[in-house]
Amino acid sequence: MKKNIVILGTQWGDEGKGxxxxxxxxxxxxxxxYHGGHNAGHTLVVNQKKIVLHLVxxxxxxxxxxxxxxxxVVISLSNLVEEIKMLEENRFFVKKRLFISNSASLILPFHIAIxxxxEKKLGSNSIGTTGRGIGPxxxxxxxxxxxxxxxxxxxxTLSIKLEKIVDYYNNQLVSIYQSQPFDYKIILQDLLKSKNVINDMIKDTTMILNSAIKNKKIIIFExxxxxxxxxxxxxxPYVTSSNSTIGGVITGTGIGPKNLDYILGVTKCYSTRVGNGPFPTELHDDIDMYLSKKGNEFGSTTGRKRRTGWLDAVALRHSVKINSLSALCITKLDVFDNLKEVKxxxxxxxxxxxxxxxxxSFDELENMKPIYxxxxxxxxxxxxxKKIENLPxxxxxxxxxxxxxxxIPIDIxxxxxxxxDTIIIKHPFL
Known part of the structure; x- marks a missing residue:
């Protein structure tokens, strides 16, 4: 039985990993x-109830x-506290079974402001970030x-460090961007309030994970x-600010590569992306509108409409290679149910x-057109x-x-x- 599996996206995100x-x-x-921040949103539907998670x-x-x-992971404490509160309101109680790395970096208000x-200063040349302060x-x-x-x-010590970094960002915000400065004392008080909520969750998570591996516990890296x-x-440069490929698991957790037994790549049966950047199969027609509506292609974090396109197998093969994928999971097959032709x-x-x-090379995508x-x-x-034999x-x-x-095989x-609403062809833990 496989003990440790990685589940990651093979496209531009929003594949249905959650x-x-x-x-x-x-x-x-x-x-x-193991990476990213609250710019990522995982939408879950349990008993027809929708739950959106960003950090948990x-x-x-x-x-x-x-x-x-x-x-x-980079953590916005205010968002994490709100997320924990939202889960409790929905009868999911996590405080005693959620641990937060003491080495994780914090996202603070000046990161969001900068x-x-x-992005505003870049205008039409902007990256298309979520504006959540992840990059800074x-x-x-x-x-x-x-x-x-x-x-x-x-x-x-926190007060001394915070005052220094707030001064660093205030100089930029005021002199370069003509924005309002921050008072580090206000940020400090907000941090201390949030700390009271999560204090018992702060742990050396690398030690916890390596101990779990030694004790043959089953771990999913998300x-x-x-x-x-x-x-x-x-x-x-139209990317996120962390390693969303397989290497991010190792550096983002402190576990060794020999401890990974199986790597599942999640792929929509079409493609989407949010923000700017090259997108060879992007559609600008009725199919685009159909996929957006039928697939509910609006960001769970930003609410922005996602750009849509046909499945890009060239990019998919790239993801298979750089992640050493064991198998694929294909999502949103039902979105194609009313189409006479797919590509x-x-x-x-x-x-x-x-x-x-x-x-x-991804440096040359702007010059490429798709062959379908x-x-x-x-x-x-x-x-x-729920069974492969029942599919058309x-x-x-x-x-x-x-x-x-x-x-590579498709397992899910x-x-x-x-x-x-899931077909298991081969279970990843077997």
């Missing part, structure tokens, strides 16, 4: 968020699961000046965003040279189907085509938003 983590968590002991690991909706927010100011918080981490969760335990938004391997981008053509590429292979639609309901023949053929193009298919 549902899959939630579904598989019933068989696990721990679920771990998706698996905590199961009462047997311990959730861990590890050192690779994020928004920079990671900058501070790399520059070795960030306030970390462990700093909350010493008010005197990715946020998607591989094509990775700071090193994505469509730079997969199998290669790119350079619009300048007409050269064909089955793989391409067409497939007949099934025009039948797949919503809620055309839907099964489409799934087999993705499997062949990607070069999602046929709807509810956790039970």
């Amino acid at each position: 549902k899959i983590v939630d579904y598989l968590s019933r068989n696990s002991d721990y679920v771990v968020r 690991p998706s698996g905590v909706l199961h009462a047997n699961v311990i959730g861990i927010i590890s050192n690779g 994020d928004i100011a920079r 918080a990671y900058e501070d981490k790399i520059a070795r000046r960030s306030i970390r969760v462990g700093d909350l335990r010493n008010e005197k 990715g946020a965003q998607g591989s094509l938004l990775d700071i090193d391997h994505g469509t730079y 997969i981008c199998i290669a790119y053509q350079d619009i300048k040279t007409s050269e064909i590429y089955t793989s391409a 292979k067409k497939y007949p639609g099934w025009m039948k309901k797949t919503l809620g189907i 023949i055309a839907a099964k053929n489409y799934i087999k085509s993705i499997e062949k193009i990607a070069g 298919i999602s046929t709807g938003p509810d956790r039970n």
